[in-house]
Every structure is written in structure tokens, then in C-alpha cells.
Amino acid sequence: MNQLTSTSDEQSPLPVKVYKEKGLFSTLTDTLRRLVKQPLGLLGLVLVTIVVLSAVLASVIAPYDPIALDIMNRLQGPSAAHWLGTDQLGRDTFSRVLYGGQIALQVALSSIALALGFGLLLGLIAGFGPRWLDSIILTLFDMVRSFPTIIFALAVVTLTGPSISTIVLVVVITSIPIYGRVVRTQTQALAQQEFILAERAMNASMPRILFRHMLPNVIGQLLILASMDIPIVITIEAGLSFLGLGIQAPTPSWGSIINDGYSFIRNTPWLIIAGGLPLIITTLGFTFLGESLRDIFDPKLRKDV
Amino acid sequence: MTTNTMQTSALDVDALHNTDLDNIVSVKDLSVKFEVAGGFVFGLKNVNVRVPRGQIVGVVGESGSGKSTLIYALTQLMADNAIVDSGTAHMEGEDLLSKSPREMQRLLGDDIAMIFQDPMTSLNPVFSIERQMIDIQYRLSISNKEKRQRAIDALHRVGIPNPEQRLTAYPHEFSGGQLQRVSIAMALMAKPKLLIADEPTTALDASLEVQIIELLKELQAEIGCSMIFVSHHLGVVGTLCDYTVVMYHGDVVEQGPTAAVFNNPQHSYTQRLLACDPARIKQRTKRLPTMDSDGSEHVEIPAGSYLASQIGKEAQLENDTDQLLKIDELGIRFPIQSKLSAFINGNKDPYLHAVKKVSLTLKRGETLAIVGESGSGKTTVAQAILGLNEPWCGAIYFQGKDLLSLSARERGKTRRDIAMMFQDPISSLSPRMKISDLITEPLVIHGLPFDSRNQEARRLLGMVGLPLDFADRYPHQLSGGQARRVGVARALAQSPKLIVADEPTAGLDVSVQGEILNLLNQLQEDLQIAILIITHNLNIVRHVADRTLIMNMGNIVEQGATESIFANPQHSYTKQLLAANIHADPV
Numbered sequence: 002m003n004q005l006t007s008t009s010d011e012q013s014p015l016p017v018k019v020y021k022e023k024g025l026f027s028t029l030t031d032t033l034r035r036l037v038k039q040p041l042g043l044l045g046l047v048l049v050t051i052v053v054l055s056a057v058l059a060s061v062i063a064p065y066d067p068i069a070l071d072i073m074n075r076l077q078g079p080s081a082a083h084w085l086g087t088d089q090l091g092r093d094t095f096s097r098v099l100y101g102g103q104i105a106l107q108v109a110l111s112s113i114a115l116a117l118g119f120g121l122l123l124g125l126i127a128g129f130g131p132r133w134l135d136s137i138i139l140t141l142f143d144m145v146r147s148f149p150t151i152i153f154a155l156a157v158v159t160l161t162g163p164s165i166s167t168i169v170l171v172v173v174i175t176s177i178p179i180y181g182r183v184v185r186t187q188t189q190a191l192a193q194q195e196f197i198l199a200e201r202a203m204n205a206s207m208p209r210i211l212f213r214h215m216l217p218n219v220i221g222q223l224l225i226l227a228s229m230d231i232p233i234v235i236t237i238e239a240g241l242s243f244l245g246l247g248i249q250a251p252t253p254s255w256g257s258i259i260n261d262g263y264s265f266i267r268n269t270p271w272l273i274i275a276g277g278l279p280l281i282i283t284t285l286g287f288t289f290l291g292e293s294l295r296d297i298f299d300p301k302l303r304k305d306v
Numbered sequence: 307m308t309t310n311t312m313q314t315s316a317l318d319v320d321a322l323h324n325t326d327l328d329n330i331v332s333v334k335d336l337s338v339k340f341e342v343a344g345g346f347v348f349g350l351k352n353v354n355v356r357v358p359r360g361q362i363v364g365v366v367g368e369s370g371s372g373k374s375t376l377i378y379a380l381t382q383l384m385a386d387n388a389i390v391d392s393g394t395a396h397m398e399g400e401d402l403l404s405k406s407p408r409e410m411q412r413l414l415g416d417d418i419a420m421i422f423q424d425p426m427t428s429l430n431p432v433f434s435i436e437r438q439m440i441d442i443q444y445r446l447s448i449s450n451k452e453k454r455q456r457a458i459d460a461l462h463r464v465g466i467p468n469p470e471q472r473l474t475a476y477p478h479e480f481s482g483g484q485l486q487r488v489s490i491a492m493a494l495m496a497k498p499k500l501l502i503a504d505e506p507t508t509a510l511d512a513s514l515e516v517q518i519i520e521l522l523k524e525l526q527a528e529i530g531c532s533m534i535f536v537s538h539h540l541g542v543v544g545t546l547c548d549y550t551v552v553m554y555h556g557d558v559v560e561q562g563p564t565a566a567v568f569n570n571p572q573h574s575y576t577q578r579l580l581a582c583d584p585a586r587i588k589q590r591t592k593r594l595p596t597m598d599s600d601g602s603e604h605v606e607i608p609a610g611s612y613l614a615s616q617i618g619k620e621a622q623l624e625n626d627t628d629q630l631l632k633i634d635e636l637g638i639r640f641p642i643q644s645k646l647s648a649f650i651n652g653n654k655d656p657y658l659h660a661v662k663k664v665s666l667t668l669k670r671g672e673t674l675a676i677v678g679e680s681g682s683g684k685t686t687v688a689q690a691i692l693g694l695n696e697p698w699c700g701a702i703y704f705q706g707k708d709l710l711s712l713s714a715r716e717r718g719k720t721r722r723d724i725a726m727m728f729q730d731p732i733s734s735l736s737p738r739m740k741i742s743d744l745i746t747e748p749l750v751i752h753g754l755p756f757d758s759r760n761q762e763a764r765r766l767l768g769m770v771g772l773p774l775d776f777a778d779r780y781p782h783q784l785s786g787g788q789a790r791r792v793g794v795a796r797a798l799a800q801s802p803k804l805i806v807a808d809e810p811t812a813g814l815d816v817s818v819q820g821e822i823l824n825l826l827n828q829l830q831e832d833l834q835i836a837i838l839i840i841t842h843n844l845n846i847v848r849h850v851a852d853r854t855l856i857m858n859m860g861n862i863v864e865q866g867a868t869e870s871i872f873a874n875p876q877h878s879y880t881k882q883l884l885a886a887n888i889h890a891d892p893v
Contacts, residue, residue: 195734202692202728203748204721217738300738300780 045289056102065093097253116176124184142178221295228291336393364547425485483514513886594820608765636700675851731789742777
């Protein structure tokens, strides 16, 4: 990652060697090793793995075509033939949940990852950069937040047309300010601390201060925030799809399953349960994972040192 | 050693017991242990302490000696993992240890009052002093107006000017010394029988320290209460207390009348502790004795390290510029009002002038001390050298180059030769990084050659006398003294020509102070480093500084050779400062 090749000091009697900081791979395996040692972390990892695998392998696992209609067997409860019952058009709910996971993870993971990345960067710059830049970034954040999400989505859809990427775009733009503000406040508090002064006194470069010293101290809270955001993003996706602004009709998504379940709750409770359950599992999985990761990244909370 | 300990304390307890003193507090065979992962840690071991009525008992000891555990045990303010193993603690016949939280609540505030170390954090920042002072009188059935009057009287008594107006102020609007006076006023308003003061002067400047101690003594005599005064500062205990209790590793190793303990210490620990105190060493010395040695041992510069590769070069390079650092009429100001509002209000000078026309020079291998109280601008000068603030006038020359006229990039490169040690040893270390990464970071930043980060870190750790496995630790796992050593290692890693040390002994026990200063001194000799010490601790300045510079309100009031300043101060402020310096002998 960070390589040091010094040749400037020609008088040096020392052999000049290339110095490498800890590689990405060993950091990853190290994190994984610590993760599985924590019961909560292990549970989170298992839940997330189940969700991801079932979405990725949907075409292999799913017993039915998720959009094949079977009007005769509509709104049925769970049975050996249909594990989670069928919806109002007789489509197999289990298959729809599996395929819906693809959409949910695509939307939730990509939009949250993007929002987290941009929010982190802008927040760090706003918190540590000059005052005028801070004002500009904050004004932008406030402008974005002043639009109601749905109205904003309508405007974007008018420009680009309904699609998954439209949903991602809307979610990213509306979530950046949330992450950005958290990071900015934390960064401002950290910037006053002596260890940042010490780094500046050593002539550490701005990227070094931001990414090696600030980032590890703010990332923990962000992970929690991000994992709690996953269900929110999935409901936004459901809402937009309901309005016809997102995923189009026959394509299964958890949001549309819950919406259908809501409409037919008088006929059967199974539809809403089938749509809600994966949402709960996903949220729990990512929250456990997020909390354990925070503990691992914070040496003060690490128990196994 | 253990048997020795037992004998001494047993002897003293008997001595105290036989005299017919009326004890307000008596602690008998008190043992406290803390439950930690994988077992227990002892906080107190069979402690016997008596507080005679109307007297001041000082509890001295280094950090971890159990002095705080003792007072927290008396007030049931101990951490959740603390377990009272055996023993009793009585106050006027009442068993303090068996009281329910409710009963204890009634006792605290009425009969027992406490003053804490840091007045800035022990008062609630969002309520006015008035609100807080009236709130603590909730047990009295008098009108709010009377409570307010009592608060005003109390503030008046502790010497707050204009108490009627100041009453509505918030904690941040007071200075540290005034805030500690406010906490004393609050503690004494209920006229308690026992006052417990936990390091009440540690966060204060020397001249304030004297004032607070005099105030405490006066008020204690006036109210007639007894007092337990906890401090690691031998001089303060010697000046204030009637009795002294010396604690070490949870044991009371010695106790008795203050004069006896200080002038004729019986236990070897007390003897060594007193010997370590730089204030008690009359002869000026650069090698301060520590707990384990007389300070004459030699520090080896580890072979193979970057530091070792620089030893020979220094002398040749530096003969041409004798003056390493020269500061010329430096002025630093901070805006306190925006330009626009200053213009509207007709304020021609909307700045706080922290440093006014300061000039100084520093030679290679020399130690210069800047002495002053908080707010004197001494740290601001240091930060200007490191480029942490922007002076508005004057010049800083380092090795002949004017730092302020250099580009930011060029200026950054000079940091290769200047290192700073910050005031707080732990919070100046990046909390998510390992010690090995922290102490070798200057080498990485400046692109200096070394073979492996881990090996270089181990060499540096060895040099500053830390165990090698500290390389894998994180800052929060270190004690203050250990973190200070890490700070020294980090400052020296790049072999700087100048080290700026901001309060290098702040928060350290006297013996650890000596260890850190000896370390710096010895490395200074080998590497010909110039050291700029910024401190308010006159006792260490007297020993380690070649020249001393006294600052007050942003100005240099006096400078010269350390010995002549101490022997013959010219300026009235210097005289005042020297007079306020508490000597370690009981009065």
C-alpha cells in the first residue's frame, strides 16, 4: 500500500530497503479471524452469507419461475409445493423472495457503499479543510436534504426514466449528507486533539492525516449507521417501485412483495411475513456484522489483545 | 521488604493509637481488591489510617499507590469491580462501608464534602454557578433568596471578586483558579465535618496552587473540619498537612506527623521518594536520582538504528552555524471578532495578542527553558516553531533559514530536524495505531532509510527503556510515564537537531520525571540536540536548563543563565514566581 523507497540520503551507511506497510490481504484475513471469534460477529457473518448466497444462487435454488402465473392457486399459505405460499397472481413467493434478494442487495449494498464513500470523503474534507470549503459542503448537504425524497425521486425519474440505477442514484444523493454530517462533526472534534497536532508537527501530509489517523477513528460509527440504513433503503426501493418509479411490475423485489402483502393482508398474512422476514434477517446480519467490525477496528474495545 | 513494611506501619499505628487523639475517621485493616479478567488486583492491603479531629492528613504516593482507592472506599464511590475484602472504616462511630447508598447520600454533602482534581470537569458546564450553588442546598428549608445570599457569602469568603455579578456566570467564564475556589465554596457551604480533597491543585499554576492551599488552610481552621488531602506533590503536602500518610502499592508504608516523616523518614520507600524530589535537591544536577538509581547510568544508542547512523555527522555539519534557532520579535495574535463586526463596532484591534515581540536564541546542544504560567504564550511560541500557527510579525530562523518566508513545502522539510513532544503523553499518540507504527512514523514521513519498521521500533523501545513487546500495544494500554517514553522515542527517531518539549513532566510522578529528564539529557549529550523546554515547573528547570526565559502575558520579562536567575531574579514577576514555588520542606 504505502511504499517507502528512500534514496535521498546518499551518506547513509544503512542498506536502503523497500519498506512495505501491512498488506491488504493480511489485514483482511486478520479481521476475518477476529470476526469469527466473536459470537455476534459469527452470527452476523452467517446471516449475511445466507442472504448473499441465496440471492446469487437464486436461479439454482428457486423451485419456480418467479414470474410464472398460476391463477388457480392464488394467495395460498405455506405448503410442500409452495414453501412460502403464493401471491395474488399465484406466483411462488419463495422464488420471488430469492430473486427479490438480488434487487435488494444490488440497490442496498451499492447505494450505501457509494453514499458511505462520498459522505466519508466530503465529511473529512469539510471537517478538516478550510472554513469556506466547510460552508460550501454544508450548504450543499442542506440543499439536498431540503427536498423530500419522493419529490426528488420524481424529478430524477423524469430526467432519466425508471430503473434500478435511478433508485441507487436517488438513495446515494439523499444519504450522502447523513454520513457526511456525522463524519464532519467527528473530524472537527478530532482535529483539535493533540495527536493530530503531533502529526502536523511531524509534517505528515494531508492524505496521511485524513486516511491513516482520522479515518480509523470515524469509521466505527459509520459502519453501524450503514447497517441500520439497509432496511431504510429497501423500503425506499419498495416505495419508489410502488409508485412505478423503480423496479417495473413483474420483476420481483422485497419491496413489491411487502406492498402486495399489505394490499392482501385481509386474505392472507403469509405474503407480508414472507416479504418482511428476509428484510429482518438482512438487517440483523448487517447490524451484527457492523457492530463487531466496529469493535475490531477500535483497539480499546478489542478483547483479545 | 514486606516484613519491613509491616513493621513500620504497625509501629506508627501504635504510636498514633497511644496518643489520646480524638479520631474522626479510623480505617482498620482495610483491604480492597479489583476484579479483572482472569483474577484479582489488590488496590489496598491492610491499610490502617486515622484522621484526628480538626487536623489535616495528607496522603502521598505515586500513581497506582492506592491513595485514590482509599478515599473512594470511604465515600463508596469505587468502581463496580471493586470488592472490600476485609477491614472497617468508621466515621464518628458509624460504619461507612456498610451504609446503604441512600444513607451514604445523606452523609455526603452534609458531613463529608469533596473537592476534585479538575474544576473544569467537576462542575456542570450547562448550568450557571448560581443554579449549581442553590441546587446543592436542597436539604435546607430556607427560601431561594436566602440560599442565593448564602451562595454569595460563600463566594465572597473564597475570594471571588464581585460575587453578586459573578454568580450568574457559567463555569467556562471563570479561570481555573477561580473555578477551584468556587468548588471549595460549594464543598464548604454545608460546613462538613470532613473535607476530602483529591489532588485539588494539580491542574493549577504554581502561584494559584499557593493561594488555594492558603485558602484551604484558612477555611479549615475557620470551620474546624478535618481534612484528607490527597496529592502526589510532596511540597504541597509538606506545606499544608499536620499528618502525612505515605502509600506505596496499596500499602501504607509510613505515617506520622508531617515534620517527622519529611525530616526523618523511616521507611526506605519514603527516603527514596523524598530523595527523588527535584525541589529537595539543593545542588544543581543534570542527572536526577530516580527510584532505582542515582541517574548516572548510560543510555546506549542502539546500533543499526537510523539514530546511530547520524552520530558522527552532526559535529562536522554544525560548526558553521552555532546558532541553531533564532526568534526575532515574534508576534502571534488570534482574531476574537470577525473583521466586519470589528469595523462596525469601531474596534481597531480585534485580536488577542498571545505573543508580543518575543526574541530568543538557542545554540546546538543547549537546553533553554521557557517558564510561565498558563496563558503566558509559552506554548504558542513553541507551536509557531513547528508551524502549527501563523505568526503575524517577526521571524524564526532555523539553521540560518527564515522559516516564515519559506514555502509550505520547504518549511515542512525543516521538520525533519525539529521534533515536538506534546503536553499530554497519551492523547498525543494516534489512538488506533500500534506503538511500533507510531514511533517509526517520523522516519516514514521524512523518507529516511531504515531496514524494517518493526526492528527499528524495537531498537528505539530498548533505548528509552521500554519492554520490546510494547511494539504491539496501543496508546491506551500505556501508563503516563510509559507513554512519555514513547513520546521521547518518537521525537528522537529521526535524529532531530532541536526538540521542543511542552511540559515534558506534566502529570508524572517525581521519580518518573527524573527518569524522563535523565533520558533526554543523556541523549542530548551524545547527539548534540538542542532542547527547548516549556514548563511551569521551576524545580526541574533549575536542574536541567542551561538558560531560562521567563514569560508573562506574551512578553519575555527576564532571561539569562538559569543559576543567576534563580540566585538573583531581577524582575518583580520572576521574584513572585520564585516565591510561589513550593519547597518540599514542611513549615
